[in-house]
Amino acid sequence: MTASRTATGPVPKKRRGGRPGGGELLAAAVGAVPGGAARPGQQQMAEAIERSIASGEHLLVQAGTGTGKSLAYLAPALTVDGPVVVSTATLALQSQLVDHDLPRLADAVEPVLGRRPTFAVLKGRHHYLCLARLDNSVEEEPEDTLFDAPRPGGGGKWLGEAGRLGKQMQRLRDWAEETATGDRDELDPGVDDQVWRSASMPARECVGATRCPFGQECFAEASRARAREADIVVTNHSLLAVDMLAGRHIVPPHKLLVVDEAHELADRVSSAAQAELEPQLIDRSARRARPLLRPEVAERLTEAGDALAVGLAEAPAGRLTNGLPPALREACTLLDAATRAALEAIGDIKADDPDPVRKQQAKAVLDELSTTAQRLLEEADHDVAWVEKPENGSRRALVVAPLSVAGTLATHLYDERTVVATSATLALGGRFDTVARALGLEAPPPAPPSPAAAALATAAAAGRAGTTPVASTDGSRAAIGTVPATEGPGWTSLDVGSPFDYARQGILYVAAHLPRPSVSGLPEAAGEELLALVGALGGRTLGLFSSRRAAQQAAELVRARTDLPVLLQGEESLPLLVRRFREERESCLFGVMSLWQGVDVPGDSCQLVVIDRLPFPRPDEPLAAARAAAVDAGGGSGFAAVSVPIAAVRLAQGVGRLIRATGDRGVVAVLDSRLETARGYGPFLRRSLPPFWYTTRPDVARGALERLGKS
Numbered sequence: 001m002t003a004s005r006t007a008t009g010p011v012p013k014k015r016r017g018g019r020p021g022g023g024e025l026l027a028a029a030v031g032a033v034p035g036g037a038a039r040p041g042q043q044q045m046a047e048a049i050e051r052s053i054a055s056g057e058h059l060l061v062q063a064g065t066g067t068g069k070s071l072a073y074l075a076p077a078l079t080v081d082g083p084v085v086v087s088t089a090t091l092a093l094q095s096q097l098v099d100h101d102l103p104r105l106a107d108a109v110e111p112v113l114g115r116r117p118t119f120a121v122l123k124g125r126h127h128y129l130c131l132a133r134l135d136n137s138v139e140e141e142p143e144d145t146l147f148d149a150p151r152p153g154g155g156g157k158w159l160g161e162a163g164r165l166g167k168q169m170q171r172l173r174d175w176a177e178e179t180a181t182g183d184r185d186e187l188d189p190g191v192d193d194q195v196w197r198s199a200s201m202p203a204r205e206c207v208g209a210t211r212c213p214f215g216q217e218c219f220a221e222a223s224r225a226r227a228r229e230a231d232i233v234v235t236n237h238s239l240l241a242v243d244m245l246a247g248r249h250i251v252p253p254h255k256l257l258v259v260d261e262a263h264e265l266a267d268r269v270s271s272a273a274q275a276e277l278e279p280q281l282i283d284r285s286a287r288r289a290r291p292l293l294r295p296e297v298a299e300r301l302t303e304a305g306d307a308l309a310v311g312l313a314e315a316p317a318g319r320l321t322n323g324l325p326p327a328l329r330e331a332c333t334l335l336d337a338a339t340r341a342a343l344e345a346i347g348d349i350k351a352d353d354p355d356p357v358r359k360q361q362a363k364a365v366l367d368e369l370s371t372t373a374q375r376l377l378e379e380a381d382h383d384v385a386w387v388e389k390p391e392n393g394s395r396r397a398l399v400v401a402p403l404s405v406a407g408t409l410a411t412h413l414y415d416e417r418t419v420v421a422t423s424a425t426l427a428l429g430g431r432f433d434t435v436a437r438a439l440g441l442e443a444p445p446p447a448p449p450s451p452a453a454a455a456l457a458t459a460a461a462a463g464r465a466g467t468t469p470v471a472s473t474d475g476s477r478a479a480i481g482t483v484p485a486t487e488g489p490g491w492t493s494l495d496v497g498s499p500f501d502y503a504r505q506g507i508l509y510v511a512a513h514l515p516r517p518s519v520s521g522l523p524e525a526a527g528e529e530l531l532a533l534v535g536a537l538g539g540r541t542l543g544l545f546s547s548r549r550a551a552q553q554a555a556e557l558v559r560a561r562t563d564l565p566v567l568l569q570g571e572e573s574l575p576l577l578v579r580r581f582r583e584e585r586e587s588c589l590f591g592v593m594s595l596w597q598g599v600d601v602p603g604d605s606c607q608l609v610v611i612d613r614l615p616f617p618r619p620d621e622p623l624a625a626a627r628a629a630a631v632d633a634g635g636g637s638g639f640a641a642v643s644v645p646i647a648a649v650r651l652a653q654g655v656g657r658l659i660r661a662t663g664d665r666g667v668v669a670v671l672d673s674r675l676e677t678a679r680g681y682g683p684f685l686r687r688s689l690p691p692f693w694y695t696t697r698p699d700v701a702r703g704a705l706e707r708l709g710k711s
């Protein structure tokens, strides 16, 4: 089923007595910020959302860093009758909205609206303290709890560690007496994941408020009740996906959904639809269920777990292109039969059951194992299966995930609500259609290049000879709306650009003279180029690497050949590293994929972003490989349809680390010559980036960095 135009959009609140519209609310919100000024892109976005609210047409909005996009969608959202749901990909944005933007907006619009708008945050059940679990945790089986006995091979915990965790557990019990929300994010200092797991409840294992002895006081239930009453509900893509896929109805019914960081939505939905079998999980569920089962039934579960461990040891890591190997098929068959027998033996939970919580926990895990085993045995064309074996051997698993979630999104997301999807990275290669299709919207096939696109390619090509703005051919620098709108049935798009003057603020330098990267790690020539650039500026460099090995080599090189402080991801916690990078002006921060999106350092601590190679998916990323193979099998190009768009999103996110504020200046250096030389995808990738000044001349890049270093 494809997305269809909703008959009518969300009902705007009636303008009784001159009730304010989105523009007025936005003006009030902006006016309340000291030094706040109207931003054209922000206004354009708010107006487009108001039109969508009126028409019911879904909207994709690309809004660059600095647009102020959260106020641009929150202000018109307040004109809708009934709750509006805002979904984010990261906890950081969720916190930014709830702790900063929404209280500020509520203060600012209260006099205009005549009432204070309300908002609530909605997280997964496991984010809240579970009173039933806390009550049960003292009685749980030893290996389920914090007090594992040491096991051969070092699986257990030593006494001091157990004592530390025990103290954390006691602190949680004390906190349970005083917290109003039970929300883990409000617990300061926090506790280890393991401790939290002993005091929280995954949604599938919850018995439900009506059967739970603590249902009346349940923190998760209270958060849902608050969400039902709020004007704006802030949630995350994972919860939205689970709600959509499992039909849990946690998210209150709503007519307007704003998906922020929308470039992440398809991946989050895919993760929510992913399932896996792990020997340890089977073992744990067998122990949990044992008190409810006859010994021979519990033993069958243990045998299935052992069979899976053997099958995983034999199978190589990676995608199972020829179906399940015999040993893994056998393990899934055993597990399917064993879980069914166990579920039948446990039976239904009766109204007067003395221990419904524990029974539900056992049933939920068994049910999930059973469903996953059956799904793997089915080997459906729409699923991809692979064996996961991390290099450190910590955890082996048999994993299954959907080949695509576009159909799922098309079926579940659009019919009942108007969707506004926004991000700084929605137009890939200068078009919205790739992302629209990934989000389940019907998009027209790519048209022949427009004169503007042709001019853009020419401008990009001109970079070989010298310098030019990469995506600004007419001398205009403020990047308002450089991407043409695309439309499909029931949706339209808009690029509101960015208030940043990219062509003046930044340079995109591609080291086109370097050999095409071939070996893994950091090639010697790329290392020398990195040293020259970092040396010219004097540190202040964020290094985004495609592999841990390359990041390590770069750190060793810069440490050995300069006196600059180098922070390397993995050597300390990421928030601490980012804080040091921000505060220690000459420092360099080097790391891998999580840094490509997670670093926001405005000012002169980050004036050079170095990218070692184009971030195409690696061959060992099973989902991307399977998706590309499926396109190839259909006669298309999997590389063009799958790998290039993935690289475009990642590259745009990485490049976007440089300019975070209007006063920022700097250089993005890409040490992968293919961005300039690859005729097919090079221009596509360049068009996916902000319109920096573009050069392939090392002397120009170094000269700019030297000037910045002296400023």
Ligand code: SF4
Pocket (backbone or CB within 6 Å): 125, 130, 131, 132, 133, 201, 206, 207, 208, 209, 212, 213, 214, 215, 218, 219, 220, 221, 357
């Ligand atoms: S309703 Fe579920 S989450 Fe809430 S206390 Fe009971 S078992 Fe825990």
